[in-house]
Amino acid sequence: MGRCNGRCTLVGFCCLQLIAALERQIFDFLGYQWAPILANFLHIMAVILGIFGTIQYRSKYLIMYAVWLVLWVGWNAFIICFYLEVGHLSQDRDFIMTFNTSLHRSWWMENGPGCLVTPVLNSRLALEDHHVITVSGCLLxxxxxxxxxxxxxxxxxxxxxxxxxxxxxxxxxxRLGFQFEQRVLFL
Known part of the structure; x- marks a missing residue:
């Protein structure tokens, strides 16, 4: 039986991150959330860089990947605060998630588990290309x-x-050990 070393474990975590980021990217595309789409794309690129750095023994790529993960944790902390409306953050501000290009809605708002969506017809609040809805009965x-x-x-x-x-x-x-061995051989 083989055992998994740190390199193997890191590739496994990178694969899990890649799957989770792709899943999140799909649902953000469905909800037209452009800021998260951009952040997810950068994260996917950084995870691929991390996998490549791990497989190819490139520590600089891993350091760049680790620095990105610090930024990624900050972004996700912001997302948590945004959806829980911590401080002055409010979901009523469309420009934060969509760069003010479309109506911001999480795909899960209308398609969550157990949600019943009822359109409100002839509402003055609706824009030309959007509709007003009420959502009820969601399990989460x-x-x-x-x-x-x-x-x-x-x-x-x-x-x-x-x-x-x-x-x-x-x-x-x-790498340092290999360079040391080369110097000793040439002495």
């Missing part, structure tokens, strides 16, 4: 689904950060 409100998604991203990022630091340190020591 969309805010909490978004918060759980961000919390999972933070959890994966923290483990990825620890393993990226560990593996990059091992790579640096291996």
């Amino acid at each position: 409100d969309y805010q909490y689904i978004e918060v759980l998604s961000s919390a999972a991203q933070i959890f994966l990022a923290l483990f990825g950060f620890v393993y990226a630091c560990y593996v990059s340190k091992v790579f640096l020591f291996l």
Whole structure:
């Protein structure tokens, strides 16, 4: 039986992060949330860089990946605060998630588990290309689904950060040890 070292574990966490980020990207596309779409795209690129750095023994790529994970944790903490409306954050401000290009709605708002969506016809509040709805009967409100998604991203990022630091340190020591051995051979 083989055992999984730090490199193997980091690739596993990166694969889990990639799956979670792709899932999140799909639902953000369905909800027309442009800021999260951009952040998810950057995260996917950073995770691919982390996988490549791990497989190719490139500690600089792992350090860049670890730095990105710190920013990613901050972004997800912001998302949690946004959906829980902490402080002065409010979901009524469309420009935060959509860059003021469309109506901001989480896809989970209308399609959450057990939600019953009822359109409000002839409402003066509706824009030309949007409709006003009422949502009731949800087993879990969309805010909490978004918060759980961000919390999972933070959890994966923290483990990825620890393993990226560990593996990059091992790579640096291996490189230093290899250079030391070469110098000793030439003496």
